[in-house]
Amino acid sequence: MAIIHAEAAPETRGALVASGINLSFGGIDVLKGVDLDLRPGLVTGLIGPNGAGKTSLFNCLTGLYHPNRGRIALGDTALDVLSPARRAGLGMVRSFQHMALSPDLTLLENVMTGLTLSRRSGWGSAFLPMPRGRAETQDARRRAMAALDELGIAGAADLAPPELPPGTQRLGEIARALVGGPKVLLLDEPAAGLNAVETRDLTRALRRVMHPALIMVVVEHDMDLIMQLCDQIYVLNFGKVIACGSPEAVQADPEVLRVYLGAGDE
Amino acid sequence: MSGLFALFQDLPTLLWSGLVSGCLYGLGALGLVMVFKSSRVVNFAHGNLAGLAAFLVYGFSSGVLLNLSWGSAVALSLGLTCLVGVLAYAVIAPLVFKSDLTSTIATLGIGLILQGTIQIVFGAEIVSLELPIPSFGFGVGGLRITAYDLTVLAVTILMIGSLFFVIERTKLGIAFRAVCSNPFASRVCGLNLRLVHLFSWVSGAVLGLVAALLIVPTTFLSSTTVASFMLTAFTAAVVGGFSSLPGAAVGGILVGVAMNLFSFYVSPEFMNTFLLGVIMLTLNFFPDGLLEKAVGGRV
Amino acid sequence: MAVSELVHPEGAIRSPARAVPDLRKWLAALVVAVLAVLPMLSGSFLLYSLSLCFANAIAVLSVSVLVRYGGEVSIGHSFFVALGAYTVAVMEKHLGLGLWISLPVALLMGFAAGLLFAVPSRRMSGIYLAVASMALALSLPELLIHMERWTGGFEGLYISRDLLPGVAKAGQRYYFALAALILVCLAMAHFRGSRQGMALLLARAHPRAAEAFGITRSWARISVFALSATLASLSGAVVAFASSTVSPNSFTLWSGIFYLVGSVVSLQGTSLLAALVGGGIITLVPQYLAGAGDYVPILYGSALLIVTLLANSGSGLRRLLPGKGA
Ligand SMILES: Nc1ncnc2c1ncn2[C@@H]1O[C@H](COP(=O)(O)OP(=O)(O)OP(=O)(O)O)[C@@H](O)[C@H]1O
Ligand SMILES: [Mg+2]
Numbered sequence: 001m002a003i004i005h006a007e008a009a010p011e012t013r014g015a016l017v018a019s020g021i022n023l024s025f026g027g028i029d030v031l032k033g034v035d036l037d038l039r040p041g042l043v044t045g046l047i048g049p050n051g052a053g054k055t056s057l058f059n060c061l062t063g064l065y066h067p068n069r070g071r072i073a074l075g076d077t078a079l080d081v082l083s084p085a086r087r088a089g090l091g092m093v094r095s096f097q098h099m100a101l102s103p104d105l106t107l108l109e110n111v112m113t114g115l116t117l118s119r120r121s122g123w124g125s126a127f128l129p130m131p132r133g134r135a136e137t138q139d140a141r142r143r144a145m146a147a148l149d150e151l152g153i154a155g156a157a158d159l160a161p162p163e164l165p166p167g168t169q170r171l172g173e174i175a176r177a178l179v180g181g182p183k184v185l186l187l188d189e190p191a192a193g194l195n196a197v198e199t200r201d202l203t204r205a206l207r208r209v210m211h212p213a214l215i216m217v218v219v220e221h222d223m224d225l226i227m228q229l230c231d232q233i234y235v236l237n238f239g240k241v242i243a244c245g246s247p248e249a250v251q252a253d254p255e256v257l258r259v260y261l262g263a264g265d266e
Numbered sequence: 267m268s269g270l271f272a273l274f275q276d277l278p279t280l281l282w283s284g285l286v287s288g289c290l291y292g293l294g295a296l297g298l299v300m301v302f303k304s305s306r307v308v309n310f311a312h313g314n315l316a317g318l319a320a321f322l323v324y325g326f327s328s329g330v331l332l333n334l335s336w337g338s339a340v341a342l343s344l345g346l347t348c349l350v351g352v353l354a355y356a357v358i359a360p361l362v363f364k365s366d367l368t369s370t371i372a373t374l375g376i377g378l379i380l381q382g383t384i385q386i387v388f389g390a391e392i393v394s395l396e397l398p399i400p401s402f403g404f405g406v407g408g409l410r411i412t413a414y415d416l417t418v419l420a421v422t423i424l425m426i427g428s429l430f431f432v433i434e435r436t437k438l439g440i441a442f443r444a445v446c447s448n449p450f451a452s453r454v455c456g457l458n459l460r461l462v463h464l465f466s467w468v469s470g471a472v473l474g475l476v477a478a479l480l481i482v483p484t485t486f487l488s489s490t491t492v493a494s495f496m497l498t499a500f501t502a503a504v505v506g507g508f509s510s511l512p513g514a515a516v517g518g519i520l521v522g523v524a525m526n527l528f529s530f531y532v533s534p535e536f537m538n539t540f541l542l543g544v545i546m547l548t549l550n551f552f553p554d555g556l557l558e559k560a561v562g563g564r565v
Numbered sequence: 566m567a568v569s570e571l572v573h574p575e576g577a578i579r580s581p582a583r584a585v586p587d588l589r590k591w592l593a594a595l596v597v598a599v600l601a602v603l604p605m606l607s608g609s610f611l612l613y614s615l616s617l618c619f620a621n622a623i624a625v626l627s628v629s630v631l632v633r634y635g636g637e638v639s640i641g642h643s644f645f646v647a648l649g650a651y652t653v654a655v656m657e658k659h660l661g662l663g664l665w666i667s668l669p670v671a672l673l674m675g676f677a678a679g680l681l682f683a684v685p686s687r688r689m690s691g692i693y694l695a696v697a698s699m700a701l702a703l704s705l706p707e708l709l710i711h712m713e714r715w716t717g718g719f720e721g722l723y724i725s726r727d728l729l730p731g732v733a734k735a736g737q738r739y740y741f742a743l744a745a746l747i748l749v750c751l752a753m754a755h756f757r758g759s760r761q762g763m764a765l766l767l768a769r770a771h772p773r774a775a776e777a778f779g780i781t782r783s784w785a786r787i788s789v790f791a792l793s794a795t796l797a798s799l800s801g802a803v804v805a806f807a808s809s810t811v812s813p814n815s816f817t818l819w820s821g822i823f824y825l826v827g828s829v830v831s832l833q834g835t836s837l838l839a840a841l842v843g844g845g846i847i848t849l850v851p852q853y854l855a856g857a858g859d860y861v862p863i864l865y866g867s868a869l870l871i872v873t874l875l876a877n878s879g880s881g882l883r884r885l886l887p888g889k890g891a
Pocket of ligand 2: 054055056097
């Protein structure tokens with residue numbers, strides 16, 4: 001299938017490209033030959049009915065699942081054999097559909113864990129208050145606070161996730177993903193559990209953090225958010241990409257209409 | 267040359283006695299695995315319950331508690347042991363499926379309580395407990411087979427046979443298998459989860475009692491021998507993959523034979539260290555048990 | 566995640582706890598002050614018991630660190646405690662070296678043993694780790710008894726060299742144990758806010774999320790185990806020095822289970838007060854209830870059950886309460 005994109009040619013170097021991804025669990029095919037071409041500077045929407053394989057595709061991209069076939073590359077680097085942690089080291093981060101904040105850490109500390117890879121302090125400063133370790137912690141705290149502030153939840157910084165409403169927890173996850181200045185940001189249903197106002201704020205915040213070197217992919221059932229935010233959209237159904245292109249093109253695609261009407265309009 | 271011959275001269279005897287004691291470790295491991303498969307609880311009280319059961323038989327037949335015949339003592343102990351098994355399950359029922367950590371800690375608590383009970387009722391004595399079987403034996407090609415050996419084999423086959431009959435042929439067995447493969451789905455289907463759990467806990471208790479009764483004559487019974495027996499049963503379960511019933515039985519025999527060989531050819535003093543090595547090696551190289559391929563994980 | 570319910574009941578009492586952090590600090594300071602002046606007021610037997618209590622508190626804390634930061638349970642920490650204790654004793658007996666040198670060596674030994682145990686078990690699930698740790702604890706007495714040339718066999722070894730020559734023995738034992746405990750607690754308090762500490766807490770709650778931020782499971786398992794074993798070994802060194810004797814009897818499977826009891830009863834806390842509660846319960850109960858010795862396992866067993874069931878029903882209750890927010 002040809003990747004068509006209407007707008008001006010975006011940056012092609014450093015693109016995240018997946019080709020021919022096949023994934024199956026116990027004989028059931030979850031992904032069937034998925035191709036993706038994700039360019040820096042573009043926000044890509046990934047939509048599809050429940051069980052279409054969106055989360056599984058994210059899991060393949062981040063290395064939690066191993067595709068049976070197909071390859072994935074970020075720029076010139078083949079990702080296929082890299083562990084999730086190594087991929088994180090290349091600047092790929094994500095949020096999770098099922099909330100994955102530690103209940104033992106405050107929201108701010110949870111966001112600070114997003115900086116783990118960029119922090120260098122050794123075990124000595126883990127136990128002793130050494131000046132360098134301290135400075136680094138201060139810096140991490142400041143950056144995490146800035147990320148929370150960007151998403152408008154700085155007020156909840158010192159609370160533990162179980163005490164927070166789901167919307168704030170989601171934003172916290174996004175802040176954790178953003179704080180390290182990622183190259184690739186994968187968001188799995190960031191607006192689930194958010195009310196209309198929160199969703200609008202989230203859309204604005206995501207627009208604000210977008211920059212020309214960032215690859216952002218959003219899985220979402222909220223079509224308003226997708227239409228407002230995305231430059232291109234992939235539609236997944238039963239593990240296959242059934243359409244891709246600009247929001248307008250996808251919206252007009254008969255196949256997509258059929259799937260969405262068939263699956264109950266969302 | 268004669269040295270080499272001497273080295274292998276004892277091999278048949280070692281293998282045979284390893285097989286016999288291995289059957290008992292297998293019975294112990296079966297109890298652990300049944301409980302684990304159905305309720306995801308690693309029962310650290312298993313050995314203590316088996317120890318208590320053996321002490322009860324001793325107490326009821328020796329005059330410490332009562333002066334019954336061996337048979338009635340066993341019957342009474344069996345009843346009590348099952349009761350304790352049911353009580354133990356009732357106590358930790360709210361914790362089942364919660365987390366490994368929680369249920370491990372809770373079964374350790376039960377184990378401590380049972381251990382304390384043994385100490386209070388029977389003290390720190392070391393007692394011997396014989397089986398009421400004639401002491402005859404015969405030789406087969408240099409191998410000496412005793413009535414004890416035959417009893418162990420017969421009882422093991424009987425126990426495993428009836429267990430598999432229940433699991434394969436009865437309604438309870440079908441429910442047990444369903445719960446083992448997917449506890450949540452089977453609850454949705456209206457299967458009685460608690461009943462299945464009770465079945466596995468009581469079976470575990472009975473298997474433990476039988477294994478303890480049969481193993482005590484070869485050593486002695488004290489409130490501390492239990493821990494070693496428990497470790498052996500755990501090792502057998504790990505070797506068998508921890509969630510396979512046939513694996514547990516075969517794992518028991520493998521461990522029994524390996525322990526015999528180790529204690530004869532290397533050193534009898536480092537038995538637990540040997541078991542530690544077996545556990546670490548198995549988990550590292552065969553995380554699903556040595557027999558994953560050979561026997562398969564089902565049942 | 567369900568693990569956190571028991572492991573970290575503080576989640577439940579978090580907000581009230583934060584409302585009174587100052588109170589806690591003052592309480593801890595008060596306790597330290599009382600413990601610091603106690604030797605001037607009390608008899609030597611109490612001091613001796615308290616020194617052991619401090620040493621055991623460190624062992625309890627080492628188990629709590631494993632549970633809290635690793636979500637794992639070990640009943641074999643007696644192995645690492647014994648390692649530290651015997652390192653001090655053997656170095657004095659065979660090399661004539663005192664605590665100044667043997668203590669750092671004991672720490673290194675604990676660290677190395679923790680690594681040695683954790684590396685092969687880094688992929689094991691929690692239950693297997695508990696089973697393997699049980700084997701570890703059971704193999705220890707065999708090793709100690711049969712390496713008689715080094716370890717003194719059943720008899721064990723004596724430790725008689727002073728840390729500070731010329732200072733009263735009871736006093737230096739007591740203050741050394743107290744200082745070690747306080748330093749460990751301070752270090753652990755600092756660790757909670759460190760990069761590594763927070764990474765471990767995330768990995769325990771959501772291993773996959775942690776992996777997506779570069780925190781691998783094996784790193785988490787190995788680090789937390791090495792840390793915990795090092796602390797346990799330190800506790801052993803303090804036990805050896807404070808009690809001036811080591812023997813296989815003090816390091817059985819039961820001691821390993823008792824450390825876990827202390828840790829569960831102190832709600833896996835790593836603060837000074839929590840550690841003192843845990844260490845106190847496993848040291849003082851058997852000592853002062855010597856007459857009721859046989860009841861100790863029952864007591865401890867009930868404690869494990871009660872705390873676990875309460876923590877569980879607590880989380881159940883919390884779920885029934887009307888949620889806030891939303
Ligand atoms: N680990 C797994 N084992 C077995 N099947 C899986 C696994 N992960 C996903 N699946 C299956 O793959 C299919 C796609 O799941 P996936 O979570 O990717 O869907 P999704 O598009 O994210 O749906 P939703 O919108 O509900 O989040 C589902 O049928 C699911 O059952
Ligand atoms: Mg999904």
